[in-house]
Amino acid sequence: MRDWDEDWEALVSRKTVRESCGGHIAMIFAAVLALMLAMLAAINWRQWRADHTPQALTPAKAAPHDTLRARFALCRHKRFNCVVDGDTIWFQGEKIRVADINAPEVSEPQCDAEQDLGEKASDRLVLLLNAGAFSLVAPADRDADVYGRKLRVLSRGGQSLGAVMVSEGLAEAWTGHRRDWCH
The missing domain is CATH 2.40.50.90 (OB fold (Dihydrolipoamide Acetyltransferase, E2P))
Structure with missing residues (x-):
């Protein structure tokens, strides 16, 4: 018969690893999402600036x-x-x-x-x-x-x-x- 303590330790260690990996995956996902949002905001900002740059600030012919x-x-x-x-x-x-x-x-x-x-x-x-x-x-x-x-x-x-x-x-x-x- 198996020792309950060993089974419990194995279960807890697998759960901890799973939670640990899940936490890291969530952090990685959040970081990637934040990076994508920042890139999108930068692209939109550059486009907005291009559309709203006063004509006087560009060389006038x-x-x-x-x-x-x-x-x-x-x-x-x-x-x-x-x-x-x-x-x-x-x-x-x-x-x-x-x-x-x-x-x-x-x-x-x-x-x-x-x-x-x-x-x-x-x-x-x-x-x-x-x-x-x-x-x-x-x-x-x-x-x-x-x-x-x-x-x-x-x-x-x-x-x-x-x-x-x-x-x-x-x-x-x-x-x-x-x-x-x-x-």
Whole structure:
């Protein structure tokens, strides 16, 4: 007859080995799963970054008629080569309204959402203008608006910088009236 103690030890040692291996397998599985998730996240992050890299951070191709260039910042006290908001700039001492878009207000926003979007639009316009040479084109119908600002379409390589902002959801195409950004 077998000794119960020996049988018990054999059973316990097999169970311990099985549990030990099972624990290691679970840890290995968890590590492999975590590594796969990290790789997937990295791939998705790179794709997201590629899709959302601001156009101004990639080299901009200027057309031969894109001859204007300046270093822009947000307007503070000095009103020379600066961005007032997403659709108004000062360039070489002249106040210019971007003719083909309407952007949210930052000076007198109607709600927090308009303020936030207006700040993003302003920052984006700074980046777009600083990305390289550009052109200012007067629309055929008017030279200035009712506030005396020069109306101009900003473009680079034949593409409207305002249209870039519209495509990014930071402005709307100008339709003759201002939009309510709070609804």
